[in-house]
């Protein structure tokens with residue numbers, strides 16, 4: 340049940356929350372215009388030295404760039420922000436989803452290496468912990484910097500994909516990138532879409548789905564952190580997560596004094612006296628609409644401020660002296676375009692724990708959907724010890740495009756199974772496979788990602804340590 344929605348309805352505060360930009364789709368922020376303009380300065384410079392270009396430097400894009408480069412491809416990673424890590428750093432998501440199947444680690448290869456290295460940024464965590472390990476975002480950025488640069492891949496920050504030029508209906512010729520140089524065309528043989536939103540593939544004409552049958556997506560969250568928390572009281576006080584039915588968050592929500600907060604309240608000690616939160620919801624934000632995103636950033640910061648005031652009231656000994664030290668530079672977007680591949684991973688595949696001939700790794704995360712009337716975790720349950728399902732290579736190959744792969748959360752799934760495959764450990768795994776496959780496509784199949792030798796890909800992934808049954 341969405342306690343907050345119910346509460347708002349009862350108290351008549353729902354209208355106010357919408358007015359404050361909570362239901363951002365409904366707010367209709369996109370300006371409508373029929374007007375157009377033809378660019379007069381059509382000639383732009385070209386950088387065509389690349390074998391593989393990856394757009395988006397989140398978990399999926401980082402492992403894609405690292406593995407493409409290690410496989411011998413001259414690789415460029417283009418990122419809109421000034422740091423790598425996507426939602427795990429710029430978006431301030433404070434914990435890794437479980438890496439184990441409750442017996443052993445199952446996201447291996449580059450995923451395991453990055454995960455292990457990131458643990459050095461949270462030395463207060465048990466070294467052997469595999470599940471829900473906290474993230475120190477500043478440290479994780481440097482881990483990605485190190486892995487990507489050491490692989491030989493080049494990184495271009497503050498550079499945003501603005502448009503895609505096609506040489507045929509199914510083939511990308513160049514990416515138009517906007518940055519401080521203005522517009523530049525970047526050319527490669529194979530491109531990897533790791534934008535999370537699937538910008539690259541969608542703009543190249545790939546078919547995709549978004550959210551449910553009405554296009555309604557999972558809620559977003561603005562993550563944030565408090566500094567100067569009293570760590571002793573935090574650690575020894577009540578569990579604040581609302582898995583604890585006595586969490587003081589319930590009192591704060593019930594009080595009605597903080598209308599923007601709700602009972603989604605994950606919190607992690609990420610360093611001395613610093614607690615980072617994945618808390619609150621922004622309903623149905625269209626992350627491909629810059630106006631909706633802009634409003635969500637503003638409302639998200641208001642939500643964070645209300646959580647601080649609420650915690651200072653209900654847990655004064657822990658949070659009385661704390662302050663809001665940082666909010667995400669990226670909105671925490673859970674749900675956006677799912678680019679349709681040669682195969683769409685389904686709810687039934689997840690339920691049956693299916694294994695595939697062309698799988699490139701395994702996943703066992705539960706169906707985690709943040710939507711009032713969305714698929715329910717309780718309905719699907721969690722996998723048991725040692726259980727996992729395969730991730731088919733065909734989910735990374737957009738069916739309409741020849742020289743494009745997807746990595747991370749924009750791969751090909753249905754709405755339900757997306758709730759599982761969207762989190763960081765499987766994103767790291769799909770990234771590594773996509774990067775490797777891109778390099779193989781250049782050598783094996785004239786850049787056609789659909790004709791890659793999958794057995795060879797699996798052999799190489801195994802050599803790099805990836806887990807298969």
Ligand SMILES: Cc1cc2nc3c(=O)[nH]c(=O)nc-3n(C[C@H](O)[C@H](O)[C@H](O)COP(=O)(O)OP(=O)(O)OC[C@H]3O[C@@H](n4cnc5c(N)ncnc54)[C@H](O)[C@@H]3O)c2cc1C
Nearest residue numbers: 395397398399419425426436499500535671672747748763
């Ligand atoms: C609030 C929230 C909580 C979560 N909690 C957890 C959790 O506890 N544990 C966990 O493991 N996972 C969690 N997840 C899921 C996980 O963080 C993301 O799904 C995952 O990071 C997706 O990885 P990605 O590489 O596909 O994309 P992202 O991490 O979204 O990264 C995409 C990158 O692409 C860049 N980009 C986008 N468009 C362009 C463009 N046009 N040009 C250039 N660059 C572009 C962005 O700046 C960004 O850096 C959470 C997600 C959210 C939103």
